[in-house]
Amino acid sequence: MKLETIDYRAPDSAAKFVESLRETGFGVLSNHPIDKALVENIYQEWHAFFQSEAKHDFLFKPETQDGFFPASVSETAKGNTVKDIKEYFHIYPWGRIPDSLRENILTYYAQANALASELLGWVEAHSPAEVAARFSMALPDMIKDSQQTLLRVLHYPPMTGDEELGAIRAAAHEDINLLTVLPAANEPGLQVKAKDGTWLDVPSDFGSIIINIGDMLQEASGGYFPSTSHRVINPEGTDKTKSRISLPLFLHPNPSVVLSERYTADSYLKERLRELGVI
Ligand SMILES: O=C(O)CCC(=O)C(=O)O
């Protein structure tokens, strides 16, 4: 198994992309409409923000989950005991955002949401009839004007050598949401677990965009689309001294959207956050 990068503008891109999602849980697109210069600027200006003391003025609020999450409170993946080596900032359009970073990040949020909506349309159009029949509404409508969709700006700091034994940048996990849209980060490290249990590198050419299935789409499709485990491994050699910035957009449906006979988006999210001990 290999992850092929698919040209967004090729005539058969939608079919190929959905096939890749079905086979691997991941799809990688080149030649897409997201502004690369904007992504590059965001990487640079947020890297500077994470180096600054100003980040502490935006400490996250447990009730709303927007703002800055320092490494000391950073996530422990489900089933793990050691914290990930990362800090991050949660962006919601209604949430707190540093003034000087607001315009670019909200422009990106809008662009990535527009692409995500189109890609959800591709998923629906290329789902077998019996799978599409399970969707309680058109997939793009599930996320339309959603206030729950979360953009996470992640900073994985350079390695110091003092990391906790066994800690990695992001331990193996699955995403909770419908789909995740993520521009290739400024450094490699992202891997996806293949069906045979081996870890594959996700292509990390700057300018590609990576999409993966989350648990909510797996639930809504009756398991047809797999939410695959992925992780971010630690850098080796000279790369140890480098920060890694990444920018996943987690698409969350409106809370009342019915995912399956068992769950709405809201009941599903609450169950998962309770398991994680976040609420
Ligand atoms: O940093 C990355 O490349 C992936 C991050 C990720 O998987 C996550 O935050 O859920």
Ligand SMILES: [Fe+2]
């Ligand atoms: Fe993830």
